[in-house]
Amino acid sequence: MSSLTATLAIATGALQAEQGALSATTNNVANANTPGYSRLVPVLVESDPVLIGSIAYGTGVSLQSLQGIRDPILQLRMQEEMQQQGQLNSFVSGMQQVQVNFNSNTGDIGTQISNFFSSLDQLSTNPASLALRQGVLTAAGNLSTAFNNTAHALSAQQSNLNLSVNQAVQQINTLTSQIAALNSQISAAQGVSQNASAFIDQRDVLIGQLSSQIDVSEIRSDNGITLTTSNGTALVVGNQSFALSTGSTATGTQDVFAQGNDITSQIASGQLAGLIQVRDQKIPSVLSSLDTLASGLANGLNAANRQGFDLNGAAGGNLFVPPPASGQGYGSSIAVAITDPALIAASSDGSAGSNGNVAALSAVGTQPLGNAAAPNLNQQDSPTLAGALNASDVLTAGAQTSVTAGGVTFTYTNAATGGGPNLNEVSSANAVAAATPLAAGDSLTLTRAGKTAIYTATAATTVGNLIASINRGVTGAIPGTNFTVSGSDPQPAGYQAALSGGKLQIVDLNGTNDLTAVQTSGTELGAFSPNAAATSTLQDLINAINSDATVGAKAALLNGQLEITDPLNRGKLAVTTTDPVLGATGGSTPFATPSASTGQTPSVYYSNIVFGVGSDVANGTAELTSSQLVLQQLQDQRNSISGVSLDEEAANMLQFQRAYEAATHVITAVDEMLTAVLNMGAS
Amino acid sequence: MSSIRVNPNPMPDLIAAVEQLRQRENTETLQLATGSKINQPSDDPAGAAQLIQINDQSSRVDSFQRSVSSVSGLLSTADSTINSIVTALQRAISLGVEGANGTLSDSDRADVSAEVTGIQQQLISLANTSYQGQYIFSGTATTQPFVTDDTVPSGVRYAGNTGVNHVTVGTGYQLQINQPGSVIFNGPGADVFKSISDLISALNSNSGIGAAVNEVNTAYNYITAQRVFYGNGLNQTQSQQTYLDSAKLGLAQQQNTTAAADIASVASQLVNNETARTAALDAIGRTPQTSLFDYLK
Numbered sequence: 001m002s003s004l005t006a007t008l009a010i011a012t013g014a015l016q017a018e019q020g021a022l023s024a025t026t027n028n029v030a031n032a033n034t035p036g037y038s039r040l041v042p043v044l045v046e047s048d049p050v051l052i053g054s055i056a057y058g059t060g061v062s063l064q065s066l067q068g069i070r071d072p073i074l075q076l077r078m079q080e081e082m083q084q085q086g087q088l089n090s091f092v093s094g095m096q097q098v099q100v101n102f103n104s105n106t107g108d109i110g111t112q113i114s115n116f117f118s119s120l121d122q123l124s125t126n127p128a129s130l131a132l133r134q135g136v137l138t139a140a141g142n143l144s145t146a147f148n149n150t151a152h153a154l155s156a157q158q159s160n161l162n163l164s165v166n167q168a169v170q171q172i173n174t175l176t177s178q179i180a181a182l183n184s185q186i187s188a189a190q191g192v193s194q195n196a197s198a199f200i201d202q203r204d205v206l207i208g209q210l211s212s213q214i215d216v217s218e219i220r221s222d223n224g225i226t227l228t229t230s231n232g233t234a235l236v237v238g239n240q241s242f243a244l245s246t247g248s249t250a251t252g253t254q255d256v257f258a259q260g261n262d263i264t265s266q267i268a269s270g271q272l273a274g275l276i277q278v279r280d281q282k283i284p285s286v287l288s289s290l291d292t293l294a295s296g297l298a299n300g301l302n303a304a305n306r307q308g309f310d311l312n313g314a315a316g317g318n319l320f321v322p323p324p325a326s327g328q329g330y331g332s333s334i335a336v337a338i339t340d341p342a343l344i345a346a347s348s349d350g351s352a353g354s355n356g357n358v359a360a361l362s363a364v365g366t367q368p369l370g371n372a373a374a375p376n377l378n379q380q381d382s383p384t385l386a387g388a389l390n391a392s393d394v395l396t397a398g399a400q401t402s403v404t405a406g407g408v409t410f411t412y413t414n415a416a417t418g419g420g421p422n423l424n425e426v427s428s429a430n431a432v433a434a435a436t437p438l439a440a441g442d443s444l445t446l447t448r449a450g451k452t453a454i455y456t457a458t459a460a461t462t463v464g465n466l467i468a469s470i471n472r473g474v475t476g477a478i479p480g481t482n483f484t485v486s487g488s489d490p491q492p493a494g495y496q497a498a499l500s501g502g503k504l505q506i507v508d509l510n511g512t513n514d515l516t517a518v519q520t521s522g523t524e525l526g527a528f529s530p531n532a533a534a535t536s537t538l539q540d541l542i543n544a545i546n547s548d549a550t551v552g553a554k555a556a557l558l559n560g561q562l563e564i565t566d567p568l569n570r571g572k573l574a575v576t577t578t579d580p581v582l583g584a585t586g587g588s589t590p591f592a593t594p595s596a597s598t599g600q601t602p603s604v605y606y607s608n609i610v611f612g613v614g615s616d617v618a619n620g621t622a623e624l625t626s627s628q629l630v631l632q633q634l635q636d637q638r639n640s641i642s643g644v645s646l647d648e649e650a651a652n653m654l655q656f657q658r659a660y661e662a663a664t665h666v667i668t669a670v671d672e673m674l675t676a677v678l679n680m681g682a683s
Numbered sequence: 684m685s686s687i688r689v690n691p692n693p694m695p696d697l698i699a700a701v702e703q704l705r706q707r708e709n710t711e712t713l714q715l716a717t718g719s720k721i722n723q724p725s726d727d728p729a730g731a732a733q734l735i736q737i738n739d740q741s742s743r744v745d746s747f748q749r750s751v752s753s754v755s756g757l758l759s760t761a762d763s764t765i766n767s768i769v770t771a772l773q774r775a776i777s778l779g780v781e782g783a784n785g786t787l788s789d790s791d792r793a794d795v796s797a798e799v800t801g802i803q804q805q806l807i808s809l810a811n812t813s814y815q816g817q818y819i820f821s822g823t824a825t826t827q828p829f830v831t832d833d834t835v836p837s838g839v840r841y842a843g844n845t846g847v848n849h850v851t852v853g854t855g856y857q858l859q860i861n862q863p864g865s866v867i868f869n870g871p872g873a874d875v876f877k878s879i880s881d882l883i884s885a886l887n888s889n890s891g892i893g894a895a896v897n898e899v900n901t902a903y904n905y906i907t908a909q910r911v912f913y914g915n916g917l918n919q920t921q922s923q924q925t926y927l928d929s930a931k932l933g934l935a936q937q938q939n940t941t942a943a944a945d946i947a948s949v950a951s952q953l954v955n956n957e958t959a960r961t962a963a964l965d966a967i968g969r970t971p972q973t974s975l976f977d978y979l980k
Contacts, residue, residue: 118746
């Protein structure tokens with residue numbers, strides 16, 4: 001039989017156990033709104049019974065522990081989802097910033113491309129108008145600015161992302177050192193069988209925060225947990241944490257290092273991964289598309305402009321500063337090369353009012369990008385001669401320039417040796433005045449393209465009379481003059497005669513190259529020589545090369561250099577010169593190979609960039625929303641296991657309170673019984 | 684305890700639901716404010732890309748329309764100029780016929796000759812007509828096309844060139860907008876200035892007036908035929924204008940289909956969302972604020 005004192009001891013034990021259980025409830029109620037708190041459940045166990053005789057007497061209750069209710073698997077699932085969400089969060093917010101540059105407004109690249117080609121349409125209606133030319137130049141400037149602004153904004157965002165990467169790494173380091181500290185506290189508490197639930201809760205919250213920053217794998221072991229990134233980089237091992245660091249790379253981006261190794265490209269999720277993805281993949285890809293678009297437009301428009309003639313009749317130059325061969329970085333550097341609107345090469349025939357070349361410029365807008373290089377300019381293997389040349393540079397008499405392409409060599413001889421192939425005007429050797437007398441029978445023979453017109457004076461007359469005769473452009477007797485025309489040219493219209501610098505100058509208006517003039521009788525005029533011989537300039541050489549169909553080479557003056565190209569694409573083009581003005585052959589400096597065709601017009605190409613950026617944001621946002629829903633469900637699940645229910649706690653409290661009260665009643669009863677026992681002898 | 688434990692704190696879920704509804708309301712309000720369902724590329728990436736191309740085409744049609752109106756201004760100026768030239772030549776012909784009348788006195792013929800000389804000046808001035816600062820009969824040259832020059836038989840020399848300009852007035856549609864002055868005025872055997880100059884000479888010398896009148900008549904017939912070019916051009920600009928108007932309308936419709944918000948449906952969605960949000964807020968308000976603790980005495 002058990003003793004009364006043993007019963008008293010059981011009741012006292014019950015008081016302690018219920019009190020302890022009540023403290024768990026109190027703690028739960030107090031932490032009802034603490035994030036990450038796992039409710040405590042008192043673990044009450046029956047004490048070992050005592051066997052007296054054949055009867056086993058219970059020895060009451062004891063509070064074994066206050067157990068934190070948590071589901072480690074669920075916790076891992078939440079960490080994974082937080083990693084994904086962290087990545088999507090920084091990715092979406094980064095891409096939203098990228099997207100801002102591609103919103104449709106009055107200054108975006110797409111609108112500026114349309115505006116530029118519209119300005120060309122306007123120019124074609126009145127190509128000589130300086131106002132319309134200025135309109136084209138302004139539109140080209142706006143187009144450049146739109147490219148520059150967008151490229152600069154994207155580069156600036158990249159620098160900002162460097163800063164964010166640094167901050168994220170600092171935050172990761174803070175979190176890992178805190179987790180390591182908690183690991184040592186937990187193992188210390190568990191070593192002496194103390195309740196470590198509070199520390200575990202804290203650690204779970206910190207691991208959650210770490211998960212939203214970087215991909216974390218968790219390995220549980222006896223001495224706390226080990227955290228690594230998914231590629232195996234240790235972050236926390238037991239009570240030791242390993243800090244990540246950042247460092248600049250050659251390209252100026254901040255890379256992430258773990259113990260000296262660059263792990264930037266291996267970070268698979270978390271906010272850091274999203275930041276790096278936008279910085280190292282998305283923005284560079286958009287920038288490179290912009291470079292392709294800008295250099296494709298510039299190459300196409302430059303080539304088209306070089307095909308034509310400007311308002312002054314000179315061959316056109318580059319409209320935009322030429323892009324580098326790779327096109328890299330051109331989006332931020334594209335700029336208009338000219339400031340004088342007269343230099344826009346609208347003309348296809350050299351006359352100021354021609355708009356023939358505007359169509360070639362406009363075609364760049366409707367042709368596939370990169371294909372837009374002028375079809376008759378093969379820019380490969382083109383030698384470049386000298387530098388700092390002007391079209392008006394006078395070439396040395398007698399010097400020769402020869403151009404060889406496809407086995408055909410053509411030699412251009414300058415000045416004194418007697419004329420290039422492109423001459424359509426001749427001048428007399430002797431200086432004469434209009435009043436200079438000509439004798440009866442004096443005759444002048446003009447010959448071109450197998451036709452001959454012979455002006456014969458029928459009576460004494462003057463040079464002025466000869467000029468009038470040539471300009472009348474009729475056959476037979478010329479009214480009002482003393483000349484008749486004979487020969488095989490039935491209607492010698494198309495010659496124009498005038499006195500120029502004291503000499504009789506005759507121009508073949510039909511532009512035939514082989515005009516010759518001979519005074520067959522009389523010596524007043526002297527020998528005739530091709531006019532260009534007197535002032536053979538670089539422009540004459542360029543014209544001569546361009547008009548020579550045999551070689552088919554094209555020459556142009558670009559940035560002070562004579563560039564000769566082979567439109568027929570026959571491989572190497574060889575140019576040699578003995579002219580000291582042109583200098584030695586500049587070797588075979590290849591032009592940039594025209595960029596491969598993208599198969600898309602500029603406008604379509606741009607719209608595809610916008611589509612790419614837009615769908616990145618749209619897809620990222622959709623994934624983020626679903627990730628948020630998943631995380632919310634996991635949170636709900638966690639709460640349903642670990643969360644504090646006040647109803648439950650109230651019920652528990654009542655239960656513990658009632659048990660406590662009952663135990664006190666037992667003590668009172670035992671007390672009365674003991675009193676009764678003590679009083680037995682007294683009465 | 685066998686019952687399933689439920690999440691004791693549903694508040695974050697409710698707040699998230701309200702947040703989502705509010706976000707949707709913001710989007711719908713923006714759509715109503717701008718009238719467009721694509722306010723940033725991510726709203727509809729494919730639509731945004733399409734919109735860029737539609738806008739590009741639309742801006743191109745705008746500029747074609749401006750080109751057409753500028754070209755038709757040029758063409759109608761040229762047309763009416765040639766009309767004036769034709770009238771002047773008619774007058775020259777009747778003056779020539781009058782001058783050929785043998786009963787006319789020398790001084791009367793001198794008056795007729797003076798009037799034809801006036802017509803000659805008028806013709807030169809008409810041939811040098813310009814539109815927006817550009818001579819319309821100078822080919823593609825910008826110099827004055829017809830200059831008086833006593834050294835040539837007709838007294839007028841053509842200083843323009845034979846270039847022609849084309850203006851793009853539609854995708855792949857190029858319209859020739861000028862005829863060189865040499866084609867119009869110096870036709871083969873039908874030189875306007877030569878015929879007038881010959882008529883003046885004939886009147887002055889009172890010989891060959893009939894032949895000179897015939898010459899003017901030939902020039903008159905020739906230049907009348909040249910009017911057809913400008914008449915055709917004007918017709919083409921008119922029909923192109925009509926076409927561009929309808930193309931513009933078509934593009935505007937495409938713009939609408941691609942980007943315009945369906946105001947009625949967006950507005951009703953907005954109202955629905957507002958109702959849903961009010962209900963959600965109401966639910967939050969009604970979430971039991973009490974627990975068992977409140978009933979413990």
